[in-house]
Amino acid sequence: MSEDNNEVGASTEKQQNGINGKKSNGRKTSVYEKPLDLDDVLVNELGQFGWFQLRNLALVSIPIIMSAFMSEYIFSAATVPYRCRIPECGEDGKSNEFEPEWILNAVPESNSRFASCERYVPLGVNGTLNYCPSSIFNQLERTGCDSFVYERDNTVVYEFDLGCQEWMRALSGTLNSVGTLLVLPITGYISDRFGRKVALIINVFNVGLFGLIRAFSVNYPMYMVLQLVQTTLGAGTYSSAYIFATELVGPKYRVATSATCSSMFAIGQIVLGGVAWLVAPWRYMNMVIHIPCFLIIIYYWVLSESVRWLLSKGKYNEAQKVLETVARVNKTQISEKSMEALISTSKNSTVASKVEKPGLFQSIIRSPTLLRRVCTTPIWWITTTFVYYGLSINSTSLSDTMHLNFILTAAIEIPGLITAVLVLNRIGRKATLSAGFFFSALCNIIFVFISNDLYVLRLIIFLLGKFGISAVMTSVYLFTSELYPTEYRHSCLAFSSMIGRIGSITAPLTPVLTEYWHGIPSMLFGGMGILSGLLVLTQPETLGTKMPDTIAEAEALGKKKNPEELK
Structure with a gap:
């Protein structure tokens, strides 16, 4: 989502000249030499992260925590001896x-x-x-x-008599992940047409509604269909909340805000594990975690609409009111001239977006550099989702204390995310991402050869593997977005993310592979990690470089060229 913040106003930068440079009584009204965008206003006037942004982040943290509840199938459809x-x-x-x-x-x-x-x-x-x-x-x-x-009699395996039907049992997790793929166009349409706030509320409401209905399933097919429907209509919760948290935060705090959102999801998993531990029967557990989701309806009156969406839709009066609220809460101010310049930039961006441009497919085919990246970055995403969700799902079989294992596996994500934030701007994107893949892969391979009797050592190595892939989860989003030019960044990032869903779709099936050999899942995680770690090394470092706006600038990343060649 953070790449959207860098794109605002970029498409019109070369078409406008000094919107704020008009003279009045012999004086210039502003010092800006380029079209004024929202980031400029945040940095220079409203504040990059004030009380308003903190309130927004606190409010959307609740839906992010609730979005983790869609993983309840890990417990309700858990394998039972x-x-x-x-x-x-x-x-x-x-x-x-x-x-x-x-x-x-x-x-x-x-x-x-x-x-x-x-x-x-x-x-x-x-x-x-x-x-x-x-x-x-x-x-x-x-x-x-x-x-x-x-x-045990507290899961659907007992209730719907799924003995010796492991593939059928694991199918519920696969359908859950399929829903996260189907939700993308649905949530995207609602968000662009009716607003980010409406999209968020609808998604959380659907999570609660279909999760609650699933608690009354009369057979396993009904349970699985509702699992698919819930994620198809509700899995946009995280992305909608993430947009709210990051779109009004200044560039300096964007990475930290992104990591905070990921940490809230980890906390949601911890809450899920705790509730499942305390409320063992799967029907009651579903009721307990999903009924609070209906409280999100009050967000319609509590949460302010995204300023970026309001500006993009020409709702300038509403955008102005929100910006004035931000200034009041942050105890700052936004000048009338800046407000006018911001609206003017938004209008020109809308006009520029209608200008006919070369097609995405044609542009990528003509650029061998971009073509290689489009073939490489999706593999990172497949590996990241495959290992991340695979470790979470397989954690429940580490020992009889399945709930504690799951909680620890979720909790280890938080230091992993913090580590990524601390090192991304120090050692670079490529080094952080590649090291995360290799470290997680090494831990997964070592885990295969540790005896079951050494439970504590097995648990430590397993958690370190999750620590590594959690650092990757934060880094892969940023590094991918910095490799593509502004005009195609969102499309290429969305493509990588969409293909990456293959990993989350197949991850729930990995526990079944232990019937053939106990080490198959971990070896798969390790092998994919090594492959992706090597592929990361084929790309240029983006730390300290300007985000590319054109294909020529994207191709020049990592190369020493005369700036005149890029003109």
Whole structure:
């Protein structure tokens, strides 16, 4: 979202000359030598981060926290240990002891105590719940289960009898991620047509509405459909809130504000893990986390509309009122001349945006440099979402304390985000991003070879892997946006983000791969991290460089050229 802030007024900079340079009584009305944009006003008059921006950030932090609740499928559709029901031993379909003393007489042994989907072929019906001898089974022959006994009854796996249907169980997480892809055009249309505030309120309301309805699902297909609908109509919550937080913040505080928003999402995951721990039954958990979402309706009267959207839609009177409110709350002021110049720039930007330009596809094909970047940056995004969400989902299987594991995995994101903010402007974007990929990959590969008995060491290495990818999550957005020219920045960034959804769509399926070998998910995370870390090294460093406005400037990044060549 931050690239939008750098684009305001850029398209008309060469078409206007000294909007604020008009003379009145022999004096210039302003010192600005270029069209005045909102960033200029924030830096020079309103304040880059005052009480108004702080209030905005505090308000949108609540929806960002709520947006994390859409990951509740990690708990409501969590895997549950199960085994074949043994009716020959008196198990009659009601609740039975999961691990009776005689269980290995009827069920083959496996690495995880006993088999989940197989049992020995019965020879007779002479056992009871207290006594079930091996003599009534042919232990040389195995067969599948007719029904199941579950260790826990607080997830949809028990309620909808999903034993030995791991791919079906994991499908709920995949549908959740598919919805985050489908929501992009829907939220984009609502946001551009009706405003950022309306888009935010609608998305959070839908999160609460369909999440609450899902708590009353009567079967698993209904649960999955509602999962898809909820994210398709509500997953725009984070992006809408992010725009509010960053669009009215000055350039100096934009990276810190972005990291704060990401930290709020991590806090939302911690809240989710805590609620799921305290309210174990999945139906009640859904009610507890989704009912508060309806309170967001009051934001219609509490939250001010985005100034940038108001200016882009020609709602200048409303934009002026918001700017005056910002000045009053921040105890600053905006001059009438600056207000007029800002509106004038906005009008000219609207006119300039209608000028016919070469197509995006044609421009990229003609530029080998941009073509290589368009083929490279989406791979970073696929890896980032794949590893980030994959680690969160797989954290619940680290041990029996699944809720604590999830909470720790979410909490480690915050120092990862802070680290990225501290080093991005010191060692550079490329070094930060590449090091984050390599570090996370190394931790994931090491994790595969640590014994299950060393739980504390396994947990530390796992958390360090999440720490590394969390730093990447903050860095990849900034670095990607700085590699593309202004005129195509938003489109190329959106393309990378959209393709990156492949990672979040496939991440929920990774726990199923442990049935074939326990290390497959971690090795995949490690391999993808190494690949992306190497690809990052193929791109130029952007630290300390001007954000490119033209294709020529974007191609010149990292090259020593005479400035005259770029004209």
